[in-house]
Amino acid sequence: MTTPEHQSSAPQPPVPATRDRVYRSPGGIAGGVLLLAVIGWLGIDAVVSGEGRTPWLALAVLLLLVPLVVAFTLRPAVFAGEDRLRVRNPLRVVVLPWGQVASLRSGYTNEVVAASGTKYQLWAIPVSLRARKKAARQEARRAAGGGRGRGGVLGGMGQGAFGGAGAAAVQDGPVRAETDQAMDDLRALRDAREKARSAQGEVTVRWAYEIAGPAVAGAVLLAVLLAVG
Template sequence: MTESDGTPDPGNAAPEEQYADRVYRSVPGVVSGVLLLAVAGWLIIDAIVTGTGRTPWVALAAAPVFGFPVVAYTLRPVVYANDRRLLVRNPLRTVEAPWASVEALRAGYSVELLAGGKKYQVWAVPVSLRQRKRANRAASRAAVTAAEAFKGGASASSRPAPARRGLRHGDSDPTRAWSDQVVDTLQEIAERNAGRPDAAGEVAVRWCWWIIVPTLAGLVAFVTLIAAT
């Protein structure tokens, strides 16, 4: 059916399903990146304004050599997850993996994504061994407390609840390191959505050329200016 002006009648059209992304990134990494860029920007601007000879040109050439890698390794890494796919944005490339193609996610000394027969690092979720040890100590204390409460005859309702393997978005478990919690949550999302018809497909990898090309161009200009000095 159409309206009087000839446009289709939207009354019976099914609303388009929306997929809300969960976002995971390292806050300390972002903060350190902003601070590094601020310090570097101040030094480069100072060299351009007060430098003599080739110094301003060397500073200009050094700006992309330093700035773009800092952006790539501190501000750019992020993980987006919804009901259809997992999108991992690493420093130099982006990996988009439908849940049906995800074989596993694991956290050892780094977080790794196994999808489409290949392994990818997940830069946005760094593994902190210190945080993991602190979480293990908290888990041990919770286990001791639970054992003492059990021996003391505490009722089941008063005993501490066991730690959950996966957490809802926004939850926090002090007995688990943040990276382990994220991996467990993403693994549960993968298992829950792998059978969805719209979660099928191949892994897509895209290189971040807007970081790679300016960095290489700046490096060539920097080396040339230094060699000509």
């Protein structure tokens, strides 16, 4: 018979790590899918049905455009974890431990400022002046006693949209545009974790060669085909 002491000394399952909050632009993703569909349809049709140099030109254009469209629409994302902020921009990935994040600024663009003073734009969280004006109107109606409608277009999309896993939650306080609320969430996480020992380290930057390589190859091939006539 197993004693209570033996039960308490049994190995315990590991505690699962907290998942990162993911911030992406639904509009950018939708636009990217649409552009890829159009480019793919026209390009593949030219490769299959074209004559002479047309298939080669179409192939070069596809090789040039597809990586760039993916880079600027589908690729951008911001991953906020307990220890670090990972910014995946079109052509590079920047990892900043929270201890190295000096501030998160919102103006005409959203950006993170490292302790060294270097600024990195958050492509995945674009500023929408229209959304800010809409939020201001909603806040004015709420202040006048007309109630409040929280969530907006993106508020219910949850993980993968602005606001990460908590975007769908109804919150108290002033009405904010979705991207401004996402920046508020990042600032709160930074304030809570910047002093943690596990949130210290150096900023690292990695260039996206998987994007630049095919695009450069397509540009070179296109230039050669146009040069030889």
